[in-house]
Amino acid sequence: MSRYAEELVDGGFAIEVADAPVLHEGLNVADMAHVLVLRERRVVPDGSARRLLGALMDAVRTPVAEFGYDPAHGEVYNCRERRFAAQIGRDAGWLHAGRPRREAVRIAMRLRVRRDTADLIEAAAQFAHAACERAIEHAETLMAEQTYLQHAQPSTFGHYLLAMVYPVLRDIERLTANLDWVNRSPAGAGGVNGSPLTGDRERMAELLGFDDVIEHTRDAMWQADGFTEVVGTATGLVTTLAKLAEDLEIWCSGEFGYVSLADGHTRTSVLMPQKRNPYALTMIRGEAGVLIGRLTGMLAVAKSPSARSDNLIFAYGEVPRALDLALRATRLMTGVVGGLTVDAERMYAALEGGFSQAADLAEHLMISSGMDYRSAYELVGACVRRAAIDGLRGVDITGEMLDAAARELATADPEWWLRTPVFAGSDLSDVLDPRAIVRSRLSRGGASPDVVRGMAKECLDAAALALSAVRARRAGFDAAESAVLRRAVALVDGSRTPFGELGRTQSP
Amino acid sequence: MSRYAEELVDGGFAIEVADAPVLHEGLNVADMAHVLVLRERRVVPDGSARRLLGALMDAVRTPVAEFGYDPAHGEVYNCRERRFAAQIGRDAGWLHAGRPRREAVRIAMRLRVRRDTADLIEAAAQFAHAACERAIEHAETLMAEQTYLQHAQPSTFGHYLLAMVYPVLRDIERLTANLDWVNRSPAGAGGVNGSPLTGDRERMAELLGFDDVIEHTRDAMWQADGFTEVVGTATGLVTTLAKLAEDLEIWCSGEFGYVSLADGHTRTSVLMPQKRNPYALTMIRGEAGVLIGRLTGMLAVAKSPSARSDNLIFAYGEVPRALDLALRATRLMTGVVGGLTVDAERMYAALEGGFSQAADLAEHLMISSGMDYRSAYELVGACVRRAAIDGLRGVDITGEMLDAAARELATADPEWWLRTPVFAGSDLSDVLDPRAIVRSRLSRGGASPDVVRGMAKECLDAAALALSAVRARRAGFDAAESAVLRRAVALVDGSRTPFGELGRTQSP
Amino acid sequence: MSRYAEELVDGGFAIEVADAPVLHEGLNVADMAHVLVLRERRVVPDGSARRLLGALMDAVRTPVAEFGYDPAHGEVYNCRERRFAAQIGRDAGWLHAGRPRREAVRIAMRLRVRRDTADLIEAAAQFAHAACERAIEHAETLMAEQTYLQHAQPSTFGHYLLAMVYPVLRDIERLTANLDWVNRSPAGAGGVNGSPLTGDRERMAELLGFDDVIEHTRDAMWQADGFTEVVGTATGLVTTLAKLAEDLEIWCSGEFGYVSLADGHTRTSVLMPQKRNPYALTMIRGEAGVLIGRLTGMLAVAKSPSARSDNLIFAYGEVPRALDLALRATRLMTGVVGGLTVDAERMYAALEGGFSQAADLAEHLMISSGMDYRSAYELVGACVRRAAIDGLRGVDITGEMLDAAARELATADPEWWLRTPVFAGSDLSDVLDPRAIVRSRLSRGGASPDVVRGMAKECLDAAALALSAVRARRAGFDAAESAVLRRAVALVDGSRTPFGELGRTQSP
């Protein structure tokens, strides 16, 4: 029977124990490393250390569901304590030397979150790669840039898509900085003011593959800013992807018909046989919304006095789950982008049917006739309004139509006579040709196909670099964690490692 | 093999299927009721209806984990469709007549949330009950009211505690209004504009124990405002409880020592043997923070065009889980309040050691001497500052000390000679007695013990009323849902119920 | 020179004083009523009361900007205190009798928020009215209902628009309940445990036009739940309007071309002469986002121990400003809906070009041929896919095409021969006619024009009722507040009103 009130079990421990699946592996590693250090420092007797490591190795082989995590006995750490005591008796008591429960769990959480962060970086880099490839493919696929969903100026689908890559690359940089924060060791903080037992804190950091020690012990134990931050970055990333998803959803409509999703990213209606719903997009948008809430929740939890247990208890599960959701959304959007069918003809038809050349025409009039931009703008505006009424398109505009517009304006303000030269007879075909317009966007970052291809190649390089860096980093985590396990195995197997040898690997 | 891309399964269906446990029961009931109505309306042939109901009864008996919910085959509804088709072949195809998947799930969600809401009302009423009882018990336990954690005026722990009951009673009213919203039927909306197949929408509402039909079919299908609202109310409720928790945490400190938690609501440190941590309180505070995030997430998800699937897909799981968290927090706080040990002596000692009588003294001077309040306040202020320096307490103040204070003030402003009568010799003992002060708070809602006891009794009545009302309501849900099952059983068992008889229970 | 540190002035008082414009009027009324009550209870001498009321009447005539609110001297209340003392000397000191600063400000805030809430109810009712009128006008304007922006089933623009009215009507109900909370009196709470000076709390409530007294004095002083709630309702309301705005924005695109905004609700581009941007819609969407943040901020502020000043200090400005933003958004959307041009032909052309009849066709096959819905759905699905490839539309489907689809399905599964009757020769024109389909949606809440008109009329009635109720309520606030001023004037003018007479005017 539990010594705890039932409502505490339900309203406290059960909530913590629900996070056992995200903490179990990390706790095994953290506990083993702690015992290794205690043994190196001759705090724990050798036999006890071996028995403890044996129990921990058994924990490694035991799936979470069978481990005996049971809120009736407290939170995750208590459940482990109980199991170890049942297995090896008083020897289990050495595990707690110099270390509060929270230190064990903080380490476990970081071991988990550093992998989650690395996975998200990898997925983001893969998205960037996929989007760049499609951007190169569509560097000449003309499309009207839109603001307020109204046609603005001629551009390309490639230029559009590439605009989604840059924020993702920035998020990769942020996630990398977040990972630097995550991958530092809180170990050796004792009851927050440092522990005389566990000795030099670098040793534990090194064993666990952390990049460094978190300097101040109280900060080491209680800092949560980087956890909030990494969830914030993940939220930002998915919000960017959701913007892409929302654009695509609109362009997937029959009315736009610009793009369509691969079959594997849609689902059918169970009532309406004609429907093929872009389900993937709706999920990504919703996931962005959920993540906004997760981030807000972490901030609200953080609003409390300092060193409050709830600041991190809830983060244990919230952070990995938020990162997992972001990972799924990112992978999904990568698939969607890769599988997208682009209807370049529909895009061009829509562009050609509108007046997206108007600003270029006005600029042309300004340059060629010396009128100020506002005047050129008004003239073109009058011309466009008339053309629209007459069912004409931007490409149909002629010098004669501009002259007619000037006459119209002059009825209200005769100054227009002075302001406007005669345009009749001028050849506007180049000025009005969307392809020529796009080709003219040669300045840095513009829509001209060569500029787009150049940028895309740089982004591809950046993505590739990020990918290889994060994979190397993850390999380092793997190596450190297996080394801990190997040391434990070696000790338990009796092949007593001389302290000196262990010591050698310690420091540079 | 799935027809869906792996990333869609992971980033879409897996997220939906994770909610199968909260939807399974409701879907069984919703599907059975739909078949019953289709049969009543002679849309589905009798034999097919029986076979379908048989498959559904089998679903009722199958635990979620064994049902075969598998994201590779789509979301929850698809998985059911697949299982039923495997069991009974083409007859399963009748289930979709006149009803999109979303209608089934919307109904299931409401069946679930109406219970969750009822449970939370019950728990809130139980909290109110427990807190009222403790308030009555401590109607005469003197304590300094605090603002900014500084002593304000003498009051009682009972008056304090009762102040937590009123917002909870308001939340019960809100939850009851939320339940009215939840317990209405979206059924019969078809593909959003109504269905000619499923006929009069009252029938389905009645079968499922809904209070009414949601009028407009598009609104019926897509409304989510009430779900956000019920999460908002739950968040408000737990935020109130978290305020109580934070107060108690401070008062549990050794420095205050006003209260302590029952053993069953604390936990020990694994490092520090002397500690007995009020863990329950920390969890409640954190839960409030998590809930703020859940609410925000729902609002962020809702920010989209209308009729977007994500608006409700994520709510399916988020709402029941948020309500469950609120339920656990409420029950935990009820336990904490019930188990609290109050150290009336420490409370009184702290009160007696301070100057919480100062405002009453100033009011007394104002009334008795005719000086304006600001002047009386300045005089008492000067007196109190001096007394504090001299190591005296509020109860030690004498008329002589007031006279000394007046003299001190008069050195800067001789007007004080005119303003102040002689106080030496006046008996201030009653004015300064905290008990007398508390007894003087006789106006509506004040701290006088009789007033507190009177309010507590009214609150107890309100809580009792809420409790019996919500229990009756939940009994109604049970009755309706079992009736659906019984009808299904009766039909499957071949005891063919004549339509007429079924019909009789339908209306008025 | 300020006795306060500069950083406290900037980081504290300046923030409070920025809210002087929203509190000034209410403080004048609250202070006058307090003096009137103190005088009635013979706490303050007559002459002092008259001078105080004189200073307050002067405050009424002084615009906020000239009043002398200056953070160097503290927050709003301190600034008033300072001015009154400068004007009338020690007599100003009576103002503080029996009342902390917070009580004055709490009352002022409620006087303000009750008007803001009433204004928002009025605006929401006006939106409902406008939308109903347009819904009636477009009860027969056919449009394809969309989910995932894919055509679902034939419906009408009227049915669509009316779906936005129902949530707004629910928000009106919520706002009305919020107003009930707001319009209750916290007065007479003293230093939180009640005041023996100010006597029966009903008197103050009555003077100020509050519906009732907030029972428990500590709750009366510190409750903030209803302020959060009213901001929550306002946020919900604007989120609904933002959904409408986002739909309209999509439908305003050239590609959809379903609707266009009145000129007065658009703005032009300064660069692109052809653009006419639906600026109103973008603002409403953004306002919903801002409000979500305001609500979250209030919840985060509330997460603290109880009776913390910050819980309400920030609410003083946040609540009125949030309600004002919601009011502007609501009025804007009312204008947009009223000024909307609907292109019924484009809507119909889009509908006719698609396959939104598919589900109705499948239901027809199910009913007429006895096949289960899933089979009928598959058959129609195959038929629709082929028709789409052949460039045909839903209205072009014939019995022969269905037969061809059945043959196609039978090549994979010969069962289809058994399952499918011959359809060649059947007249599907009625089944496929979108108008006939819409007319068939006769059940409660459906899209049939008569049903839509019926609902719209009920909604119009509800809106009218809400409008007249809230206007009556606001008239009551006006009457109470002017009565306070009149009493003050009467007293100051020396026409000493006998207490008895004052008493008589008290009640209805």
Added chain:
Amino acid sequence: MSRYAEELVDGGFAIEVADAPVLHEGLNVADMAHVLVLRERRVVPDGSARRLLGALMDAVRTPVAEFGYDPAHGEVYNCRERRFAAQIGRDAGWLHAGRPRREAVRIAMRLRVRRDTADLIEAAAQFAHAACERAIEHAETLMAEQTYLQHAQPSTFGHYLLAMVYPVLRDIERLTANLDWVNRSPAGAGGVNGSPLTGDRERMAELLGFDDVIEHTRDAMWQADGFTEVVGTATGLVTTLAKLAEDLEIWCSGEFGYVSLADGHTRTSVLMPQKRNPYALTMIRGEAGVLIGRLTGMLAVAKSPSARSDNLIFAYGEVPRALDLALRATRLMTGVVGGLTVDAERMYAALEGGFSQAADLAEHLMISSGMDYRSAYELVGACVRRAAIDGLRGVDITGEMLDAAARELATADPEWWLRTPVFAGSDLSDVLDPRAIVRSRLSRGGASPDVVRGMAKECLDAAALALSAVRARRAGFDAAESAVLRRAVALVDGSRTPFGELGRTQSP
């Protein structure tokens, strides 16, 4: 009369125009730089350029309130256009060449936010400085570290305070990275796909003192991630300060009495003469809550399709205002920390009265007797419980008491006889001396005074470095902006600067 509907003016333009004060200066600079570039590229005729620059210089001299920003005429940019046209007629029309309104405002916003960010970095560095100095001062001021507000282990106030510096230093690093994002140029993006008119984008970046050009033009125009991020960092910073504020508020209570605020950071009650409320702390806590909401609001606004005007329209005002609030909070906390009075005696008395040595005692028993930690912990726990009942303190524990505890445990489990040596006669005074315990925390980051002083010195260096770096950066902004103005003045004054010369000053 406005061409706009009144509700659009109120619900749209008025909201934008309210941000004129934060945009005015930046717009003047952005417009001048744009004209300078147009002139350099010979797009605008010289005379027109001079007249335009003249109008802009007039704008520089005109206070916002007198400029004529009036929502009836549109948003901020429109109002400027209108004023310039009124002043110089058609010449004003050149301002719009090659640049949409949004580009002007985006630049203005960045000019503003880069200063705001620099100011916040400066304030954060000053906080770090002040806190480090107090930490050094209190490196030997003993205090019980607390978790759950229960005494944990002996530590110092200096160690505690320094723990607040580290997160602030991290936030300074984050803000510096944020500033890198902010201080990049979006200019030259044209209608989003680049402009052929404004030429090489580096020129504009250089003129405005931006570090670099934002590569992709669409991203340049629409990116908002860094604005959300900088608000996120500011929120994190203030949340850390709020934790400190909440701790101090508790320690300011009479019951704790550990610290008190300087008079200039408190305020008095207007009712209760004895109160001296730590008002500064309550404001900081509330400001953290408000900022959480501001961040959430920005995220919610960002949840939309891409390139939506509302994504940045609301940010124009929200970001500078959020940063300003954070600045005020940071400066306030710096003042509070600097002015804090620490009562070392009360801290020590509280520490000495408790049992915070228990873990150290258990570790001592473990090390000295070879018993496992759990056993030592249980023994000490039993001893402490008994001591508490007997009214003894941690420092009073003796070997005899430990023996008695062992006997007590042995009654339930005789194994305790084997496990426990005799402690009677051992000298525990050093083990139990809080000062000795603190001195033993010598490992990296621990509470030992020398370690604390060493860390504080490193932090002081980091703060000083940050301070000088950010001041240099701000000087760079000043220089660039004045140079723009000087160029404009030079041109207007007719001292026609040859293009070549302008070019020469361009680069370092």
